[in-house]
Amino acid sequence: MKKSFYVTTPIYYPSNKLHIGHSYTTVAADAIARYKRLRGYDVMFLTGTDEHGQKIERRALEEDKSPQEFVDSIVDWIKDLWATMDISYDKFIRTTDPEHKEIVAKIFKKLYDQDDIYKSEYEGLYCTPCESFFTEHQLVNGKCPDCGREVERVKEESYFFRLSKYQDRLIKHIEDNPEFLMPQTRQNEMLNNFLKVGLEDLCVSRTSFTWGVPVSFDEKHVVYVWLDALSNYITALGYMTDHDKDFKKYWPANVQLVGKEIVRFHAIIWPAILMALGEELPKQIFGHGWLIINGGKMSKSIGNVVDPSILVERYGSDAIRYFLLREVAFGQDGNFSNNALISRINSDLANDLGNLTSRTVAMIEKYFNGQITNKGHASPFDAHVKQTIKNNVELMEDSMEKLFFNNALEHIWNIIRRLNKYIDETTPWILAKDPENKEKLMGVLHTLVEGIRIVGIMIEPFMPTTPKKIFEQLGITSAKLTQWDSIHEFGLIKKISVQKGDNLFPRIDLEKELEALEAIQNPAKESEKEEEPSITIEDFSKVKLKIGEVISSEKVKKADKLLVSKIKIGSEIRTIVSGIAKFYSPEEFVGKKVVVVTNLAPVKLRGIISEGMILCAENDQGELVTIAPEKDIMSGSTIK
RNA sequence: GGCGGAAUAGCUCAGUUGGCUAGAGCACAUGGUUCAUACCCAUGGUGUCGGGGGUUCGACUCCCUCUUCCGCUACCA
Numbered sequence: 001m002k003k004s005f006y007v008t009t010p011i012y013y014p015s016n017k018l019h020i021g022h023s024y025t026t027v028a029a030d031a032i033a034r035y036k037r038l039r040g041y042d043v044m045f046l047t048g049t050d051e052h053g054q055k056i057e058r059r060a061l062e063e064d065k066s067p068q069e070f071v072d073s074i075v076d077w078i079k080d081l082w083a084t085m086d087i088s089y090d091k092f093i094r095t096t097d098p099e100h101k102e103i104v105a106k107i108f109k110k111l112y113d114q115d116d117i118y119k120s121e122y123e124g125l126y127c128t129p130c131e132s133f134f135t136e137h138q139l140v141n142g143k144c145p146d147c148g149r150e151v152e153r154v155k156e157e158s159y160f161f162r163l164s165k166y167q168d169r170l171i172k173h174i175e176d177n178p179e180f181l182m183p184q185t186r187q188n189e190m191l192n193n194f195l196k197v198g199l200e201d202l203c204v205s206r207t208s209f210t211w212g213v214p215v216s217f218d219e220k221h222v223v224y225v226w227l228d229a230l231s232n233y234i235t236a237l238g239y240m241t242d243h244d245k246d247f248k249k250y251w252p253a254n255v256q257l258v259g260k261e262i263v264r265f266h267a268i269i270w271p272a273i274l275m276a277l278g279e280e281l282p283k284q285i286f287g288h289g290w291l292i293i294n295g296g297k298m299s300k301s302i303g304n305v306v307d308p309s310i311l312v313e314r315y316g317s318d319a320i321r322y323f324l325l326r327e328v329a330f331g332q333d334g335n336f337s338n339n340a341l342i343s344r345i346n347s348d349l350a351n352d353l354g355n356l357t358s359r360t361v362a363m364i365e366k367y368f369n370g371q372i373t374n375k376g377h378a379s380p381f382d383a384h385v386k387q388t389i390k391n392n393v394e395l396m397e398d399s400m401e402k403l404f405f406n407n408a409l410e411h412i413w414n415i416i417r418r419l420n421k422y423i424d425e426t427t428p429w430i431l432a433k434d435p436e437n438k439e440k441l442m443g444v445l446h447t448l449v450e451g452i453r454i455v456g457i458m459i460e461p462f463m464p465t466t467p468k469k470i471f472e473q474l475g476i477t478s479a480k481l482t483q484w485d486s487i488h489e490f491g492l493i494k495k496i497s498v499q500k501g502d503n504l505f506p507r508i509d510l511e512k513e514l515e516a517l518e519a520i521q522n523p524a525k526e527s528e529k530e531e532e533p534s535i536t537i538e539d540f541s542k543v544k545l546k547i548g549e550v551i552s553s554e555k556v557k558k559a560d561k562l563l564v565s566k567i568k569i570g571s572e573i574r575t576i577v578s579g580i581a582k583f584y585s586p587e588e589f590v591g592k593k594v595v596v597v598t599n600l601a602p603v604k605l606r607g608i609i610s611e612g613m614i615l616c617a618e619n620d621q622g623e624l625v626t627i628a629p630e631k632d633i634m635s636g637s638t639i640k
Numbered sequence: 641g642g643c644g645g646a647a648u649a650g651c652u653c654a655g656u657u658g659g660c661u662a663g664a665g666c667a668c669a670u671g672g673u674u675c676a677u678a679c680c681c682a683u684g685g686u687g688u689c690g691g692g693g694g695u696u697c698g699a700c701u702c703c704c705u706c707u708u709c710c711g712c713u714a715c716c717a
Contacts, residue, residue, distance in 0.1 A: 185645055189712045192643040197713090260711080289711095327652085332645095333710085335652075343666065350677060359676030366675070407654090410664080424681040429674070503677050559641065561716045579716025600717055606641095613717040624716090 002042040006250035007032050010258050010266075011048040011093065011232050014074035015059050020306040020324075020336065021259065021291050021298055023085060027321050028288065028330065028405065029257050030087045035400050035461035038484040044250045046236050047082070048093035049075050050229040052222070054209040067211045071096065081309055085317045086464045093236040095213075095228055103235040104228050105216045107277065108159075108204075110240075111227075112217070116162050116276040117204060119218075121155070159205040159221060166272040167199045173271065179284055181267045182403075183331035186260065186287045190267050202226060202269060230270045234279070253282040255403070263287035286403060289333035291324075306336060310520060318463035319345050319505060325405040325462055338517045342508050349505035352416050353455070353466075359423065360448045361473050361498045367432045367441060370475075372449070373495040376442030381425045385447060386490050388418040389454060393487050396458060405462070412458045419451045449474055449496065454487045466504060473501045544599040545615070545639035546570070547629055553586040559606045563589060567596055567612070570636020574598075577610035583624045595627045595639060 009029045012022055026047060033045035051071040060070035075094060082089065093100060111117040174180055174187055174195070181187045205221040206212070212222030231239075233256065237247035258266045263285065271281045290297055293304045311320050323344050328334025364372055392411040399408035422444075431441040456470040471482060475496040486492055548567040556562035561579040563586060576596065580589075595615040602611045616624040629637075 185711080188644050193713050197642095264712085329653080340652080340666095346677095347666065351679060355677055355679055357676095359680080361676095363675045410654090413665090420680055421682095423675070424673070427673080427675090432675085505677085507677055507679090556715090557641075559715050577717070581716090597717075603717055605717075606715065610717055 002040060004044070004249050005033075005036040005041040006044045006046070006253040006255075007036070008045075008233050008253055008256045009047040010262060011050040011095065011229060012078065013053075013056075014049045014051060014071050014078060015055050017074065017307070018078060018081060019298060020308045020311070023081070023308040023320070024291055024324050025257055025259060025288065026082065026087055027085065027324050028403075029255075030085075030089070031321075031325060031405060031461045032255060032257075032400075032403070033088055033090075034464065038457075038460060040484075042249070043090065044237070044246065045088060045090045046093060046233065047087070047089045048091075048232060048236070049078065049095065050225070050232070051075075051094055051096045052212040052228055053225060054206075054211065057209055057211040068096065081312075084309065084312050085321065088464070091236050093232045095232060099238075099241070100232065100235045101213045103240050104213045104223055104231055106240050107231055107273075108213075108223055108227055109216055111161065111273075111276055112159070114276075116165070117159050118162070119157065120160050121157055156207045157221075158203045158207075159215065159218075160201040161204045161226070161273070161276075163202045163269065163272050164199045166275050167195060169275060170199075170268060170271060171195045173281065174267070180281070181263070182284060182286045185331075186263050186267065190264065194264065194268060199268070226265070226269055227273065230265065230273060233270075233282075252280040255284050255286055256282050257286050257288060260287040260289060286331075288330050289328065291328070291336040292333050293336055306521070311341070314517075315341075315345060315508075316465075316505075318466045319349055322349060322409070322459075322463055326409045327406070329406050330403050338514055338521075339510070342510050342513055345505060346507055346510065348413060350503070350507045352413060352420065353459075354504040354506075356416055356420050356448075357452055357470055357473060357504055358500070360445065360452060361500045363428055363432075364445050364449070364498045365500055367428070368445070370499060371495070371497040372442050372445050374446055374491060374493060375439070376444070376446050377439040378443050379426050379440065379447070381422055382443070382447055385418055385422050385451065389415050389451060389490060390488075393454070393458070400461075409459075409462060412455060415451060415455055415458075419448055419455075422448065422451075446491075446493065449498075450490055450493055453481060453493065454490070457482055457484060457487050469501065469504055472499070474498055541640075542599075543597060546596055546598050547633055547635050547637040547639065548574070548594050548596040548612075548614075549635040550590050550592045550594060553589040555581055555586060556606050556608065562606060564608050564610075565589060565614075567594070567614070568635050569596060569598065570634075572636075574611040575609060576612045576614060577605040577608050578614045578616075580614070580616065580624050580626070584626070592626060593628050593632070593635065595629075 007029050009025050012018055029045060029047065033043050036043045049071070051067075056071060057067050060067040063070060065073075071094075079092065095101075095104075108117065171191065174191060178184070178187070181190065204224050204227050205215055205218075206224045207220050207222075210222060212224070213228055215221040215223060233253060234247060234251060237250055238244040239247045239251075256266060266285045267287075270285075274281050291306075292298075293306065298305050308320065320341075323341050326348070327336075327340060327344060364370055392414045396408045396411040399405070399411065426444045428441055428444050431437040431444065452470060452474060453476060456467040456474075456476075460467045467482070471477070475498050476482060476493070480486060481492055546569050548569040551566045551568050551573070553563050553565040556564050556577060559581075561581050562577055563581045563584065564575065564577050565586075567574050567576050574596070597613040597615065600611075600613050602609050615627045617627060
């Protein structure tokens with residue numbers, strides 16, 4: 001029986017279209033899945049969508065659709081995207097699948113029956129778009145600190161999961177199994193920031209919306225995201241059903257890929273749920289890094305979100321997949337830029353691999369009418385070429401086991417470079433001038449074809465369509481010559497007839513293409529900007545603004561963003577705490593005239609009562625500058 | 641503030657447990673070549689391996705300290 005291998009991506013939230021970061025995770029999972037299949041494993045590759053929650057409910061309302069219609073349309077788009085990116089998932093789970101919902105309800109009931117879930121009360125300020133609760137202190141201007149929108153005071157009866165109960169077992173598991181959470185730096189973060197500080201029980205139900213899985217024994221509650229979304233990894237396998245053979249075969253998962261922003265949920269909450277269910281934990285959670293754009297993270301508000309479908313359409317799926325996995329070390333953050341993408345395509349794909357194939361096929365056509373056999377004579381350079389291939393095949397396989405995709409690709413390219421060099425060493429065009437050298441010439445071309453064949457197999461996990469094109473040009477049809485194990489043997493091709501086809505990867509004019517991309521990507525950004533609702537003059541006049549003068553200022557202890565200042569506003573002196581310590585030193589801050597919001601409700605920050613707010617301008621990078629009157633004017637002057 | 645990373649060639653980064661003249665790719669320059677997608681091959685770096693101390697026969701690699709950047713977290717009125 002084949003060994004099984006189970007790999008998952010997170011399930012994505014279809015409130016919007018996906019971006020290149022989602023593609024990154026999914027392409028990585030796909031490369032693992034394809035590689036394992038080639039190595040003879042029985043692979044289950046799961047991806048999907050997390051479709052419940054209040055945000056979806058509201059987004060659907062905005063578009064005048066039912067929640068189901070709304071998610072259906074986005075899910076169609078996502079499936080199309082995965083199709084164009086050659087994502088070979090075995091199963092696509094949707095949390096709206098009837099079976100998933102049934103199982104989630106069963107899980108909830110089971111945990112409740114065994115007292116891992118209990119009923120209590122939850123009160124907090126809730127931001128719907130962000131689906132987050134905040135404390136009073138976290139709010140900005142009484143609004144959501146993340147998106148700036150209104151929050152609602154929500155008090156609801158809720159069910160809680162006894163997360164705290166599993167704290168010690170979680171700590172032990174992470175400490176005893178260094179491979180469980182990778183890369184290692186994530187282990188420290190989880191242990192130090194959460195586990196050792198102490199876990200709080202987790203709210204796992206809601207009454208504030210209905211778009212979710214109902215709690216079977218208490219119909220006014222729906223299951224909140226944790227149990228619903230995380231359990232997809234086992235409900236997809238038929239867990240707790242009478243047809244659970246996939247669960248028996250594939251669980252525990254071998255690798256669960258997640259972005260580093262959700263490591264916490266997958267390394268703490270998810271294992272705790274599994275412990276409560278009495279199931280094994282996944283063998284590995286891998287928290288990969290982010291694609292960074294111009295030094296910052298991708299975000300809708302900055303408007304630098306990269307749409308993968310545009311890139312795939314222009315350069316092909318294989319090129320994008322190659323870039324994503326080659327450019328960035330998997331555990332770390334890496335830069336994404338159009339420039340880097342096109343440079344990679346040109347130098348690695350067009351110049352190295354594409355051109356190697358092209359020149360080899362062209363020579364066989366030119367010197368042998370397209371047909372060669374293995375009857376040629378070896379050149380003095382063959383031994384070294386074979387050794388290079390052997391070494392790099394081993395290194396590549398080793399890298400794949402560790403999920404070092406960029407190293408794996410580098411080793412493949414070492415072979416490609418060696419083959420290009422081999423052509424210069426053996427100078428076939430000179431051999432071709434003397435009929436005496438015909439066997440030597442054929443030997444050289446045969447070695448090249450063999451090398452390219454091996455490369456073609458090795459790139460398959462990363463670039464699923466290019467190998468077919470290569471084998472077609474080389475005239476390799478036998479399955480034996482294209483299966484993984486055949487890369488360990490050099491010289492398998494007996495006789496082939498080649499046929500030149502289109503260039504595998506056409507060279508791209510870097511400068512023209514950058515301009516063209518800019519033109520496509522930027523207008524798109526403009527149109528996506530959300531229109532801000534207008535306010536009335538009455539709304540505005542509610543805010544009382546006055547000129548103040550900073551008369552003293554010092555850093556707040558144990559907080560690196562905060563300055564506490566005494567501000568003179570007319571005859572009054574107020575204490576105000578501001579998050580500007582990174583941009584103004586206390587010394588330079590003293591004496592400045594600033595604009596103060598005087599009728600904000602006082603709030604306690606780091607133990608200090610702050611009586612107002614100093615207005616600042618903020619740029620894309622989050623840098624703050626205070627607003628000052630254009631001419632000198634008395635403190636206490638009102639602003640209107 | 642707590643915890644954890646990182647700082648190496650113009651750019652992006654490798655450098656496993658300390659050991660011969662510190663590497664790769666890209667970019668740039670020169671030469672070669674013409675089979676090939678103006679491509680390929682060769683050659684070219686006085687890099688203070690962030691600064692300063694220390695351990696050692698020997699440190700990019702270990703220890704201390706400082707600086708800067710980043711992540712998680714607290715916090716941003």
